[in-house]
Amino acid sequence: MSFFENLKMAFGSIAANKMRSLLTMLGIIIGISAVITITTLGTTLRATVKGALDSLGSNLFYVYLSEKNADNYYDTVEIEVTPDDLIQLSMLEELVEKYPDEIRLADENSAGSGTLRNSENKDVSINIVGAYNGTLDYNGGKILAGRNLTMRDVTERKYTCIVSDIFVRQYFKKGEDPLGRVIIVNTEGGAALELSIVGVYKYNAMINGMGATSEEEMKTPVYVPNTIAQQLQGIYYDPGLWGTMLSFNIKYDSKTVQDHIQSFFDEKYASNKNYGIKISSAMDQLKMIDTVINVITIVVAVIAAISLLVGGVGVMNIMLVSVTERTREIGIRKALGAKKRAIKRQFVTEAIIICLIGGIIGILIGLLNGELVGLVANMLVKSDPTYEDLLGNISIQPSTGAIMISLIFSMLTGVFFGLYPASKAAKMNPIDALRYD
């Protein structure tokens, strides 16, 4: 008796009792569809958040001073930090020089606001922000024209700046090329700062906020080399930092970059008894989301397991009824030469097929649920351009792992709960079974 014959027989007897079979499957359908719905939403949420973090700068590391042997950031207050412990700018410069294409310094230093008068005699307000070559990454900006600030701009105290696309519209006339132009910024302290525009960046409203209701009123940052900003603040000696942001070129693998940074600082802090450097990344946030998703998945898995158990008991119940109903058939088959094993296999196959069909229907319903949620989510996202910028089109991503596991588990449910009725059928005495009405 081939496997295929068994399958045909199982489908035949399931088809003979369609309604009953469907009701039997219900528990399994509900369990599996719940799991698939939740895991689909989980994987989609994760992918969407990761996408958003990528666009916001998942290529960022926060490098911070941490007490050696301490578990987390908040434990660092135990031993007093001395100036020698702090991260020196020279170290950071050295790091950036060591990996020029890979790592950028992303710290920023707010140096107050300033105003400029445009050709129409209107004042344009800006924020003066001391920056490095990676500060724009940190703020989610992208260079539209010209170039970004470089470390040379910083170390050589160049009077350069990059301005936002919004500033260009506020300050310049239409069609004017801002690159290479010199602007004069009147600072809060009364100084006039002459800066040459080397680049224009796209302002990221999602990260930095819209601030004002109209674009004309908006105050966007003008990034200047931090040395210039510090000069403006009257800072001529930088004592060092407790922590700083670093960004990296996304061409590189985040893990590799992190290792580079870690080993660089480990060397620098090798002789420091109390303090070392730790690195946290935006990916850590993703890990947190993963934890949440995992907890939800476990809860759903438990619910699904209960539902599969109940469904399985239902399958067993129906199989027992079916075996009793078909006692005569079993007797006939035995008289015709069916071995115990063949009868057992027939009924187990039937139970497996019932559960598997239930599982497949459950998976399809789960996928459909996912698509529906995706449809609604996309409608909501599209209704707000800032969300659309950040999230783009949410694509529903079913978890293939969950689908495979669901199939396997529904099959196992069939085996487990089909085995008892099947062996009951197999053990029947053919003489009694033939006499059964």
Place this chain on the structure above:
Amino acid sequence: MTVSNMAKRIIEMSNIIKRYYIGQPNELQILNGISLTVHEGEFVAIVGASGSGKSTLMNMIGALDKPTEGSYLLNGVDVSKLSDKQLSEIRNKEIGFVFQTFNLISRTNALKNVEMPMLYAGKGRKERSKRAMELLELVEMEDRSTHKPNELSGGQKQRVAIARAMANDPSIILADEPTGALDTKTGRMVMDIFHKLHKQEGKTVILITHSPELASETERIITISDGSIVSDTGYTGNAPDKEVSAE
């Protein structure tokens, strides 16, 4: 040609006893030492009133049950010593059952019903359907091959059942009151098929019945009463030769 004189012994029962235990003191002895020999190609009727033990004897012959004592050689194999699995194989290959109530599987059509013993014998799909079709032709049911049992009359069902009994070319056709549920006319038709199987195919047919008229159509009548053989008209020795097709 000479084989017919020295026909093979298909059934050799000696001193078969069957007891049922319904609690220790209440043992019930159904068969009280039955000895019986049936040769290849015989058409035998086993006659007895209800409760005489003929059904138990039929179960024994059909390898559905094992004797409590005594030995039963079926084609030289001692059935009383076989395992459950081996008994299944014997039923599958050596015995063709025909029941009073037809016992077709109602969900599947006539052809699939005839195929069933071959399915359990592990025969391939093509071979099965070819042989099943031939057998349906033999019982003149080929035009009903796709009908399900509930679309067939009693006589038609029994003919399908006979075709099924022949599926694995068994040593014995074992028919238990095959006309019991049929009217006289269709019963006659079914009996004619048994005669045909016996004469043309050279099958050994054992007919269990309580009807003396049906029994009288056979070559040999064994009468059972109270678990013992009370009369046996004996082996006639002129079992028909198998029809050798000379094509």
